[in-house]
Amino acid sequence: MASERELRVSVDIGGTFTDLVVEEADRLRLYKSPTVPDDPVRGILDVLSVAAAADGQSLTQFVGRVGTFVHATTRGLNAVLTGNAARTAFLTTRGHPDVLLLREGGRRDPFDFTVPFPEPYVPRSLTFEVPGRVLSTGEILEPVDLDAVRALCTRLAALEVEAVAVCLLWSTVNAAHELAVGAVLDAALPGVPYSLSHTLNPSLREYRRASSTAIDASLKPLMATYIGALTTKLRAAGLTGRILMVTSMGGVVDVADAAAAPILTLNSGPSMAPVAGRAYARSDLGADDVIVADAGGTTYDVTLVRRGEIPSTRSAWVGDEGTGHLTGLPSIDVKSVGAGGGSIAWVDPGGLLHIGPQSAGSVPGPACYGRGGRRATVTDAALVLGYLDPDVFSGGALRLDTDAALAAVTADVAGPLGLDPVAAAHAVLDLTTEQMVRAIEEITLQQGIDPAGAVLVGGGGAAGLNAVAVAKRLGCEQLVVPAVGAALAAAGALMSDLTAVYNVTLPTLTTAFDPDRVNAALAGLRRQCQEFVAHVGPGASEPSVTLFAEARYPQQIWELEVPLRVRSFLSSQDVLDFAADFHATHEEILGVTDPGSPVEAVSWGARVTVPLRRDTAVRARLGDSAVPATRRAYVPGRGLVEIPVRALSSVTAGEPIQGPVLIESPFTTVVVADPSVCELAPSGSLVIRPAQERRQPTLTEVA
Template sequence: MRFAVDTGGTFTDLVVENDDGSCSMFKARTTPEDPVAGVLDALGVAAEAFGMPREELLSRGGILIHGTTHAINAIITGRTAKTAFITTEGHGDMLVLREGGRADTFNFTQKFPEPYVPRRLTFEVPERIYADGSIIKPLETDAVLAIIEALKEKQVEAVGVCLLWSIANSDHEEQIAALFEEHLPDVPYTLSHRLNPAIREFRRASSVVVDASLKPMMGRYMRSLEGRLRDAGFNGRTLVLTSQAGVIDAADAAESPIHIVNSGPSMAPVAGRFFAGQDSGISDAIIADTGGTTYDVSIVRKGRIPTSRETWIGPRYRGVMIGLPWIDVRSVGAGGGSIAWIDSGGLLHVGPQSAGSDPGPVAYGRGGTQPTVTDASLMLGHIDPDFFLGGSMSLDLDAAENAIRTVVAEPLGLDVASASDAIITIATESMVQAINDITVNQGIDPQEVVLVGGGGAAGLNSVRIARRLGCRQLIIPEVGAALSAAGALMSDLKAEYYGAFFATTADFDHEGSQRVLDGLGERCREFAEGPGANSFGSRTEFRVSARYATQVWDIEVPLRGNSLATQADVDGFIEDFHAAHKALFSFADPASPIEIIGWTAQVSCSFSETPALRLSSNEESGEPRARKTYFGDTGWIESKVFPFGYIEPGVEIEGPAIIENSFTTIVVDPGAVARRKPSGTLVIDV
């Protein structure tokens, strides 16, 4: 038995993979003040459904996979550890100057962003290494010892170290580490050549200080998670979702917490890729995960999930740069809990503010006063107030109606139904623009792909979104309400290793390049034989970061094999680079030489031979019924309401219709046709 838990802004999703391979889904309210309590609550709900004590359920589990927003929330809210930064003498402004980019080039009213680590906690150490690894100036040990005393005086809680060209020669960073171990043993630190040996100092430095700043808090969190699970009866292996669509051991997450900053959202594309291929046969897909707080969008291109090093928390150029590859996920503040409000000019907005789980939407009856997307869907008849979360939670229809009337309808001169429909329309437009940012702006035509909807609120307006985009089909998987948690059960134990070595196709260094690849491959083999020893199998993939000569930015291109030892290998890479560049930027330049500046090896170890596909018998069935629903084009109209479990494979359901279970409600707008596949997935022709 395996457990996958995804802690969202409103609900904590749990998917239990039973011993026979079937799945069961459960939800519990997220507890922001203590996320682990929400995990245990969800496990308690599951235990009750299985008719056994929570301790017994947990004792049957071999693996628990956890997705958390704890790290990213700490960065956003500034609740990270007091962190110092150590760098080469003369380069103390590395975090201040950044890379010089501006999103709004001529807007000089914007203040320059503050560095992640303040200048008063930045220390310069006398030393210097050349790009070829030769030492110009040896490290001054006395200066490091003086810095350590200053760190003690300032009560620093973590330290990030990034010296110039430590990626070519790590000797000085290792000397500093040895001094820390001896003279500052209780303060965690991160070294740039270990974490992110990549060219470009700011990105390397930023990743180092972010990682270090998270270590004290995430160390406590991971120890609390493992300890409380153990106390509750779980004796299996605790894994944590990473930003690269994989999992790592909780202890490793505590050691390198930067890898789990974007933990939860990275799993939705893993599940989306599987269901798109299985149920539509289309290798290009848009994955949209609608939670209570955010709408997370990702893509699948030709069966691959793109990653990006252009990862910022907050506005581009002004936010916090991670500097490590992430699954390319774009998020907007639009979800089931997004708040509707009127600005001073009388315009309606939805989000980015969210009611979250506490107090939640007005209809929850927990003190919320601002109308949300959930309240609007309730007023449109799309959500059954007596069957929310399978009837375990009743919604206050009158309170929702009063909030929408007071805050939205009366100021706009609309009736409550029209105002509610306007709220859904505005939310839909925000979601469509998020999809355009990741598709149209990258040369992908939404009309040529399939939209995969996931998350508890996905079904409320996914047909509207698909129509607005012109998508070929909409897919709602059977486990779509917990898409990220389901993706966790499909994910592999992963590790990525990086190398920095310059090579150009104008005069390719076969020997040097192969030396880097061999070294990365050996580290992958060690991982597969260590943490991945009990897996069903492992595979290693090599990628390079490359660019045309004189270009500033690079793109990542997979290598066809694990070798660039022959000219035929290099020719294959050149062909692939031109194709990738043309796909991204609509042009290629075959006459220009290509420069490789970074090397990546990723090892993946599978825990399951086949991914979780079907829900177990906890899926509701019953007879269809009918209720009045409102749509902008038709007004109030009677719609049939189908329990998800009632619909047999191949049966077509014509809209308007509502398909619901304990975890989600799927609105089939007039003119759309839904049918269920043998896999359990709902496919909607919009």
């Protein structure tokens, strides 16, 4: 374990700012610096330099104290979305070249025939068939033709292929053919990275396995270069500690493991906010049902934590659902909408106001940044309403241009709608709030959950602008805005564990259960977990392993994950208990159950976690803010009026503060534009009880 003098730091690169959270002696400090899109590593060094200067140290001195460096990045995600990944070949079993073309799913709106059929992730011109066939039983029907594979490698070299994805039928049952192809690739194409589907994603569904393998292979050259540059520059700056990368599953892995399977980092940024949000909700209110919202510069990401469990999904898409590309690997279930601080406000030809999904990003940024941006954004509207202090934005690192914000809102919103600029700015914030509410309702109401019964955690640099309004609109009785909420994802990275998930495909029915084969598979999964624990080295204390099955009723299409009560099935009662657990899970998630039906387990899995620290919220220590006593800001129904301003550092624990009031920290402003009541929790979080709308009495009550 690290000594108290060592620092643990995490970095999250957002669309507008690069966030740095520093943990020292159970205290968190937060720093921000503008993201550098063309050189993200330089942006990381910039924000580290800001932290070093705050400590009165050189960059080398500061970085030399870092024992653990944790990094979340959207580098791979952006490459897939923009089509800038490596030139990748796809090798599949002869007779099955259309796996990536035929796909899975379809249009979100089945009657919208204007949506074109999506192109496969790897084009047919780079898809090649490998002779050889393995049956579903694992029996080899036709040996793999390695001479044909060697000849194929010559073609791949001529085509200047940069990566290769290999996905052969039933390699999850017998991997001999994929391993043989991999050996040929090693010999014939040295230096060209490749991915084998059975090691990356041993899933039953062919498209998901093929898609994940193709995405992973295509990211290897890019991410190897990025991770290499990151590691080299950090080491050159004086870092001797451990470098970890955040995964889509809400955990972390060693940087070398991330380079070996870069698809694990695809959704690393959004996956961390739920970890921190859960920790603060537990610490401040003892709550286990939590809505975690992270409002960044580009998107508003929301996750529903139920009974303390962060949800995951294997149906994560890169791009639009149905027409994007399915990752096929476990990922934190996050709903994202284009409603961040940099989201652009615009009016369509029909006179309707829209927010996003376009974003001004960090370059040129909102109009008020003074970097050449001309489009009105949510941040510009907040400045017009008086919610932001133009002189101390982002800890004083940036001075906002109020006149530019007013001009942008007037040109893009007020003019087209025939409103005065203040009313137009309020309309922008109001619509942004509504989009945030819809995103939350989509993940709660669709699961039969009343959002009013959950605690809302507001994170992200732009969270304070709308958090109270969103909570009030949802009917939530309590809202938590962590002091480090402006960098909630980065804070979550410091609270995460080293994690890995392993799977094996082994279909079996509860009415024809094969305990010997299942127990052998579970033993193999446990061995993989033990190897992972041994591999991670320092910090591998108190590891935990959770076994689970992915099961369904016979003839169903989709499986549900069911935790196992036992490490091995030793009796018929163990099988009955497993079936009962599946029936209960099916009823809870889908609302129906069929206790008389057998249960089919399709695959078995193990999830191993190695804690790096206590999974608890820690107090944030933010710098003092010099704020005026009052500021002219917008209050609904009253317009622009003078309202009190409080620095978060001046609020004492337990002190009730009633709105309207603006509570400012160096990196965010919490807007309380109504009589809601705020208190400071011991962790430094603001706990707010939103003022609820006065309910109109019914006729019976009046009588």
